[in-house]
Amino acid sequence: MDQLSQLRRFGLFDAKVPRYTSYPPATRFSNDVTGDTYANWIRAIPQGRRVSVYIHVPFCRRLCWFCACRTQGMRTDKPVRAYLATLKQEIDSIARLLPPGVVVSRIHWGGGTPTLLGPDMMTDLARTLHSAFPVADDAEFSVEIDPNEIDAARMDALAAAGMNRASIGVQDFNPEIQQIIGRLQTYEVTRDAVEGLRARGITSLNADILFGLPKQSPARISDTVQMLLTLAPDRVALYGYAHVPWMAKRQAMIPTETLPKPEERLALFDTARRLFMWDGYADIGIDHFARPDDALARAQSTGHLRRNFQGYTDDSCDVLLGLGASSISRFPQGYAQNASGTADYQRAVRGGDLATGRGHVFKDQDRLRARMIEALMCDFRVDTAELLRDFTVTAATLDALYTQAVNAFPGMVRTDANGLEILPEGKPLTRMIARLFDAYDMHAAGHSSAI
Ligand SMILES: C[S@@+](CC[C@H](N)C(=O)[O-])C[C@H]1O[C@@H](n2cnc3c(N)ncnc32)[C@H](O)[C@@H]1O
Numbered sequence: 001m002d003q004l005s006q007l008r009r010f011g012l013f014d015a016k017v018p019r020y021t022s023y024p025p026a027t028r029f030s031n032d033v034t035g036d037t038y039a040n041w042i043r044a045i046p047q048g049r050r051v052s053v054y055i056h057v058p059f060c061r062r063l064c065w066f067c068a069c070r071t072q073g074m075r076t077d078k079p080v081r082a083y084l085a086t087l088k089q090e091i092d093s094i095a096r097l098l099p100p101g102v103v104v105s106r107i108h109w110g111g112g113t114p115t116l117l118g119p120d121m122m123t124d125l126a127r128t129l130h131s132a133f134p135v136a137d138d139a140e141f142s143v144e145i146d147p148n149e150i151d152a153a154r155m156d157a158l159a160a161a162g163m164n165r166a167s168i169g170v171q172d173f174n175p176e177i178q179q180i181i182g183r184l185q186t187y188e189v190t191r192d193a194v195e196g197l198r199a200r201g202i203t204s205l206n207a208d209i210l211f212g213l214p215k216q217s218p219a220r221i222s223d224t225v226q227m228l229l230t231l232a233p234d235r236v237a238l239y240g241y242a243h244v245p246w247m248a249k250r251q252a253m254i255p256t257e258t259l260p261k262p263e264e265r266l267a268l269f270d271t272a273r274r275l276f277m278w279d280g281y282a283d284i285g286i287d288h289f290a291r292p293d294d295a296l297a298r299a300q301s302t303g304h305l306r307r308n309f310q311g312y313t314d315d316s317c318d319v320l321l322g323l324g325a326s327s328i329s330r331f332p333q334g335y336a337q338n339a340s341g342t343a344d345y346q347r348a349v350r351g352g353d354l355a356t357g358r359g360h361v362f363k364d365q366d367r368l369r370a371r372m373i374e375a376l377m378c379d380f381r382v383d384t385a386e387l388l389r390d391f392t393v394t395a396a397t398l399d400a401l402y403t404q405a406v407n408a409f410p411g412m413v414r415t416d417a418n419g420l421e422i423l424p425e426g427k428p429l430t431r432m433i434a435r436l437f438d439a440y441d442m443h444a445a446g447h448s449s450a451i
């Protein structure tokens with residue numbers, strides 16, 4: 001049987017599964033985690049520990065129809081200034097709870113579109129962070145950049161604030177596709193943003209592109225990849241377009257009949273993947289590519305690749321503090337998510353409370369299963385000796401889990417004395433295989449297609 005028939009037989013083209021940027025996925029979070037839980041987890045961070053900070057800016061000047069991110073449109077700066085004031089208040093509250101000596105080693109601004117902040121607002125936010133938290137001299141500071149929403153003054157402000165990595169939204173260069181997905185962005189605009197950032201010393205650039213977009217064909221995605229390669233990004237995220245109009249209402253603007261079929265999505269991914277590999281990029285996990293000298297590729301080759309809410313990372317911190325509406329914080333004890341709605345978030349913070357809305361407290365086998373799923377998503381294998389060393393679990397329990405995977409996906413995974421491994425032909429099934437180790441019920445409607 002050819003690989004396509006096998007993948008079809010295993011249900012790849014029909015399944016809806018989580019992307020496993022966390023375990024359990026955020027759709028399983030509950031009201032168990034309150035502001036008090038969150039405060040206690042912050043107070044319990046060991047002195048001297050390095051932590052990461054994520055700041056969410058949930059605004060865009062215009063909303064792209066394809067986008068499933070937590071964001072909202074704005075016409076004037078007024079709501080953004082009000083939000084910034086709230087963020088600064090939240091930063092102060094968190095800083096007061098942090099034990100002495102905790103150092104911030106990573107900062108990421110995401111969205112929405114953090115670059116719609118004016119230069120003065122960017123400087124203000126960065127200064128507030130630096131005065132509230134001790135930030136390491138070698139800290140990594142990355143920002144999601146919309147090339148349509150950046151100019152010299154804002155790039156200067158970000159560079160002066162210490163930004164040393166940038167992530168650029170590209171999606172696809174084809175004008176017809178851009179029209180259908182409601183995001184017009186010329187190659188020249190993208191190139192100018194890349195050149196402007198490099199001229200300001202930003203040495204590490206990531207670009208996001210999508211496969212599975214309406215009217216995308218192998219020839220069109222090849223053109224997009226070739227054009228992107230002329231900009232020589234250090235990393236690329238090649239995400240599958242998630243069409244979930246029941247959750248992201250603006251996607252109703254995209255006619256369903258223009259979307260490629262699941263089999264075609266796989267062909268689009270493979271086409272793009274081959275081009276990146278030919279150009280010397282290393283493939284990272286299920287959907288990223290990196291230059292071999294990039295930190296992400298080094299993390300993968302040394303077994304230090306991790307997966308978090310932003311996708312793949314070499315960030316090894318076990319604490320991530322998520323600030324802003326809908327942001328998720330991660331601790332060794334569990335996850336805490338801020339209220340999703342901007343108004344709810346602002347009301348809580350202005351009232352002097354933490355904005356925690358929900359989350360998850362790790363229990364039973366959660367940490368073990370989280371490690372297994374992360375290992376599969378990062379390394380396509382799980383290591384028995386490591387699990388026996390780090391968790392209270394028996395070899396027999398692990399063997400039973402492995403056998404379940406081998407029985408469900410014969411010929412796609414194999415197990416031996418070292419553990420479980422996904423074979424190269426089984427890699428497109430990785431999220432489905434990971435799902436076997438997920439102990440929680442799942443509502444398929446909350447997730448995107450497996451390919
Ligand atoms: C939160 S957006 C922020 C980027 C920035 N505002 C911009 O537009 O360039 C980050 C990335 O999420 C990805 N994304 C958004 N909606 C998506 C969807 N429906 N399916 C898959 N990826 C999506 C896009 O690749 C986008 O670049």
Ligand code: SF4
Binds near residue numbers: 062067071183
């Ligand atoms: S892709 Fe970026 S600019 Fe477009 S709506 Fe989403 S967050 Fe906003």
